[in-house]
Each structure stands twice: as structure tokens, then as C-alpha cells.
Amino acid sequence: MAELQVRKKEKKSGDGIGTMVDFLLANARLVLGVGGAAMLGIATLAVKRLIDRATSPPSDKEAEEKAEQKSIEESWKEAVLKKASPTLRRKEDLGLHCAPLSLPDPSQPIPEAAGTVQDKAPDEMKKIPICFTLQERLQDYHSRHASVPEAQREEARQLVLDIKAELQGFLRAKLPEIPFLALHLGGSLGNQLPVSCLDHACLLMPLVPEPDLWCFIPGQQTILSDPNFCMVKRTDLEYAARGSSPWDRFLVGSYLSSRTIVQLLHKTIVGSINWPAIGTVLDCTIKPDITSAELKLDVAHPNVRMIIRILPMVVIKDAELLAHCSADAPADNLWQQTFYRQEISRLQELDNSESGIRLQCFQILKGICRDCPALCHLTSTHLRHIILHLSTETPDWTEATLADRFLQVLEELIGYLDKGFLPSYFNDKLNLFSALKAEDIDELGYGLYQVFSEPDALLKR
CATH class of the missing domain: 1.10.1410.40 (Poly(a)-polymerase, middle domain)
Known part of the structure; x- marks a missing residue:
């Protein structure tokens, strides 16, 4: 009876500490903000596990079995938490400590019948815990979930290239006054890189402004003084008046307007191209996004569903600039430098x-x-x-x-x-x-x- 009361007191004390830890963890984001909450959460969970173990009374076989046959999930979580927590000593070896295999007792008789051994083998195998390290988990996740098979990737790539050919031919015929180089496939598909998913692709549309009439203005030198947004300025207006360049029609002030260019392309892509007919030929459904300020195509194929973004791009003095056409952009003539x-x-x-x-x-x-x-x-x-x-x-x-x-x-x-x-x-x-x-x-x-x-x-x- 006295032993039971002691155990109850210990359990109550442990529950009190656990409740306090849960309360602290639940409110950490409100008190400490982002980094503090994340790191505190990591450390607190590890410490809470140690407290729970210290305050929980061992109960004969139950405690022994729990130590011997700890679940894969709990063991793996603990290894990651201890590795990540700044308050705990970092482990150089991330291998999990699975229960060691027990050797047969020499004093026990060895079964003579082969059939008996075969019957018991599956049951014995179930009791042996499978040991997965974080390394093995990550490799399995990569091969099974974060890497698209090459055949499926090539099929999607060819579909985007076919859509690109149709789009390029139409734009050249519809907008002959706008000089641009051939559209090309960007992103991982364009660089023949491994792909983690096939939910998006991009087509780059290189515009060709005259290098002697346009110059690149870094973001910190613009009126916005924001290094994230640069501009393309018209130069030599005293020698080459407005109208000398086909891009002068897109001027806002003295700068090339990314928004005006995108709006013209949006109007053409949405209202002038017969996408149902093209989709029928390519065995897919193609719908331009009429609600977005960006240039997007929603493509549904029997084996893939993706969004294709069309990105007008200007190259000036080795700087690659993408048109910034967000609806909440602070100006009409902003470009963003890409280092892809x-x-x-x-x-x-x-x-x-x-x-x-x-x-x-x-x-x-x-x-x-x-x-x-x-x-x-x-x-x-x-x-x-x-x-x-x-x-x-x-x-x-x-x-x-x-x-x-x-x-x-x-x-x-x-x-x-x-x-x-x-x-x-x-x-x-x-x-x-x-x-x-x-x-x-x-x-x-x-x-x-x-x-x-x-x-x-x-x-x-």
C-alpha cells in the first residue's frame, strides 16, 4: 500500500512537470517569435522525454520490453531531436540504437525437426526490430518520393516543348513588331536535371532590346532604392528619338515597362490563341489563367498535370532580368535579376x-x-x-x-x-x-x- 502511494505521488509530480512543459511549448511562438520557438521546441521535446523517463516508475516486464523493443519512429525522432538541439550534445553518429539480437542459450535444447524451425522463423523475425537511420530514411524518401522517373520526366518535357513550339509560332505571327529570340525551356526540365515533381515548368521568352539604347540600372540606384528591383532605362534620346526602337512603345517615363509588355502578351495568349484545338492535337487540355497578372497555362495531360509559366526576360551586360508583373508591384517598370x-x-x-x-x-x-x-x-x-x-x-x-x-x-x-x-x-x-x-x-x-x-x-x- 505504501509503495502504491509513492508511485502515485511520483506520477502526479511527473504529470505536473509535463503539463508545465506542454504549456511552455504551446505558447513559445507568442513569446519568443520564430527562431526561439523552433529551437526551444526542439530542445524542450528532448528534455521532456528525459523527464518522463525519470519520473515514470519501471514496471517489470513492461519497462524491459520498452527498452528492448523501442519503436522505430520514437528512436528516429529522438536521434534527430538530439542532433538538432543546441542544448544537447551533438551526435556525430546518427545511427539508431536498435535492440541487439539475442544469441541462443547454450543450455536450451536445439530443435531437431526442421519443420519446427521453419514454423517458428516468421514469428521470431517479427520480434526483431528493423533499424533505419536518418540517412536511410532520407535516401528512401529521395528515391521513392522526391525523384521523378526519367521516362515520366521525358514525357512531360516533350509535352512542354510541343506547347512551346505552338506558342512561339503564334506569337511571331501575331506580334511581328516585337523582336524576341526563340522561347526555351527553363528550370530543371530545361537543364536536364533530376526533377522532384512535375507540377510546374517555365518557358523563357528572351526579349531583344538594342544594347546601345538601353542600360541596366541596379535596384539600389533606382527611386525605390530596393536592391531586389532593378530597371531598364532608355538612353541616347537626344541622338535616337522615341520611336527609334520597337520597345519605345512600352516606355513608362524613361524606363522599359515590364507590366505593359506582360499585359500585351496576356491579352494575346488569353484571347487570340485557339488552345482547345492545340490541346486536341497534343492530347491534353490547355487553359490560360485569365485571373492572374502573370502569364500561366494550366495543362492537364493523362499522365501529368502542371502549370507552365511564361517569363519575358531581358539580358543586358550579362545580367538576366525577369519581368516583375505581380499585381502588388510598387511600379510598372520593375525587373528582377535572376541567378538561376x-x-x-x-x-x-x-x-x-x-x-x-x-x-x-x-x-x-x-x-x-x-x-x-x-x-x-x-x-x-x-x-x-x-x-x-x-x-x-x-x-x-x-x-x-x-x-x-x-x-x-x-x-x-x-x-x-x-x-x-x-x-x-x-x-x-x-x-x-x-x-x-x-x-x-x-x-x-x-x-x-x-x-x-x-x-x-x-x-x-
């Missing part, structure tokens, strides 16, 4: 030098962001630049380090979110988080906490 080609080229160069896994890690993270709604604001650009930044600090990206680098990228993300500033790898004046609102950053911080606390739920998809 440099990003991919640098990642490939680094991976080729050491048979690295940077692109593989990128695909896994991209798949997780797609599966976790709270991480939807993290774009491919964010992930590529964070991996590039981390590559300068940590050079070893061999296959054996995949789990370590994956966790490091998540930790880097938390650090940049806490600052609210993610510098571009190629221009540290550009803040890649500038388009995010405070609530978006807060949601991302909580989403990263979910990745740490419930990784198995994401990687099992």
Missing part, C-alpha cells in the same frame, strides 16, 4: 568535384516543403542559396554525410529566419526573404519545428 543559371552551375560544379549530394539534398528539401503546408513559402531559390552558403562553411558533401548536411540546412534556415534576412549567394545586398511577411516567417519557423518533431510523418509519405 549561376546557381545550378555552381551546385553541379561542387557536386562533380567530390561526387557530392547537394542537388540530392535540395530535392529532398523541396519534396518536404511541398508536403508540409507550413513550409510552402520556402522556394527553390531559398533552398539553393542556403545550400550554397553552407557549402562555403562545410566542404564535405559526400554521400555518407547526407543526414548531417540535411540537418545543418534546417539549422541554417532557422538562423536566417531568426534574422529575417537571407542574402543572395551572388549578391549579398539582396534579401531573398524580402517578399515574406512577418506571419509568413512565423509560419515557416513553426513548420521547421514540425520537421524536427515529426520527421517520420513527412518522410513516410
Whole structure:
């Protein structure tokens, strides 16, 4: 009776501590903000597990079986939490400690009948826990969920190329006064890179302004004084008056208007092209997006469903500028410099030098962001630049380090979110988080906490 009362008191004390921890964790985001909440949540969950173990009385066989046959999910979560938590000692070895296989007792008789051994083997195998490390989980997730088979990727690529050919022919016939180079496929499909999903593609439309009549104005030198938005200015108006260039019709003030160009293309693509007929020929359904300020095509094929974005682009003095046509843009003549080609080229160069896994890690993270709604604001650009930044600090990206680098990228993300500033790898004046609102950053911080606390739920998809 006395022993029962002691156990009840211990249980009550443990429940009290657990309740306090749960309350602190639930309100951490309101008190500490993004980075603090994510890191506190990670550390608190690990500490709570230690408290629960210390205050829970061992009950004979139950405690022994729990230690011997700990579930795969709990063991894996604990390894990730301890790896990520700044308050706990970091583990260099991420392997999980599964229950050791017990050797047969020499004093026990060995079954003589072979049939008896065969009958018992399946039952014995069920009792042996299967050991998965974080490394193995990530590799399985990549092969099963974050990498599109090559045949399916090629089919989607060919479909986009067929749509590109139809669109290009029509635009050249309909708008002969607008000089542009051949449309080309961008993104992973255009660069023959591994693809994590086939839900989107992009077609780049290179416009051709005369190099002696137009110049590139960096964002910090414009009236907005924003390094994220640059402009294209008309020059030599005293020698080449307005009308000398076919692009003068798109001038707003002295600057080339991205919005005016996109509006003309939008009107043509939505109202003039017979997409049902083209879709019938290509065995798919193509619908232009009439509600968006951007140029988008919704394509439904028997084997793939995707959004194709059409991006007008200007190249001036090696600077590649994409038309910024968002409905909430602060001006009509804004362009954004893109470093996509440099990003991919640098990642490939680094991976080729050491048979690295940077692109593989990128695909896994991209798949997780797609599966976790709270991480939807993290774009491919964010992930590529964070991996590039981390590559300068940590050079070893061999296959054996995949789990370590994956966790490091998540930790880097938390650090940049806490600052609210993610510098571009190629221009540290550009803040890649500038388009995010405070609530978006807060949601991302909580989403990263979910990745740490419930990784198995994401990687099992």
C-alpha cells in the first residue's frame, strides 16, 4: 500500500512537470517569435522525454520490453531531436540504437525437426526490430518520393516543348513588331536535371532590346532604392528619338515597362490563341489563367498535370532580368535579376568535384516543403542559396554525410529566419526573404519545428 502511494505521488509530480512543459511549448511562438520557438521546441521535446523517463516508475516486464523493443519512429525522432538541439550534445553518429539480437542459450535444447524451425522463423523475425537511420530514411524518401522517373520526366518535357513550339509560332505571327529570340525551356526540365515533381515548368521568352539604347540600372540606384528591383532605362534620346526602337512603345517615363509588355502578351495568349484545338492535337487540355497578372497555362495531360509559366526576360551586360508583373508591384517598370543559371552551375560544379549530394539534398528539401503546408513559402531559390552558403562553411558533401548536411540546412534556415534576412549567394545586398511577411516567417519557423518533431510523418509519405 505504501509503495502504491509513492508511485502515485511520483506520477502526479511527473504529470505536473509535463503539463508545465506542454504549456511552455504551446505558447513559445507568442513569446519568443520564430527562431526561439523552433529551437526551444526542439530542445524542450528532448528534455521532456528525459523527464518522463525519470519520473515514470519501471514496471517489470513492461519497462524491459520498452527498452528492448523501442519503436522505430520514437528512436528516429529522438536521434534527430538530439542532433538538432543546441542544448544537447551533438551526435556525430546518427545511427539508431536498435535492440541487439539475442544469441541462443547454450543450455536450451536445439530443435531437431526442421519443420519446427521453419514454423517458428516468421514469428521470431517479427520480434526483431528493423533499424533505419536518418540517412536511410532520407535516401528512401529521395528515391521513392522526391525523384521523378526519367521516362515520366521525358514525357512531360516533350509535352512542354510541343506547347512551346505552338506558342512561339503564334506569337511571331501575331506580334511581328516585337523582336524576341526563340522561347526555351527553363528550370530543371530545361537543364536536364533530376526533377522532384512535375507540377510546374517555365518557358523563357528572351526579349531583344538594342544594347546601345538601353542600360541596366541596379535596384539600389533606382527611386525605390530596393536592391531586389532593378530597371531598364532608355538612353541616347537626344541622338535616337522615341520611336527609334520597337520597345519605345512600352516606355513608362524613361524606363522599359515590364507590366505593359506582360499585359500585351496576356491579352494575346488569353484571347487570340485557339488552345482547345492545340490541346486536341497534343492530347491534353490547355487553359490560360485569365485571373492572374502573370502569364500561366494550366495543362492537364493523362499522365501529368502542371502549370507552365511564361517569363519575358531581358539580358543586358550579362545580367538576366525577369519581368516583375505581380499585381502588388510598387511600379510598372520593375525587373528582377535572376541567378538561376549561376546557381545550378555552381551546385553541379561542387557536386562533380567530390561526387557530392547537394542537388540530392535540395530535392529532398523541396519534396518536404511541398508536403508540409507550413513550409510552402520556402522556394527553390531559398533552398539553393542556403545550400550554397553552407557549402562555403562545410566542404564535405559526400554521400555518407547526407543526414548531417540535411540537418545543418534546417539549422541554417532557422538562423536566417531568426534574422529575417537571407542574402543572395551572388549578391549579398539582396534579401531573398524580402517578399515574406512577418506571419509568413512565423509560419515557416513553426513548420521547421514540425520537421524536427515529426520527421517520420513527412518522410513516410
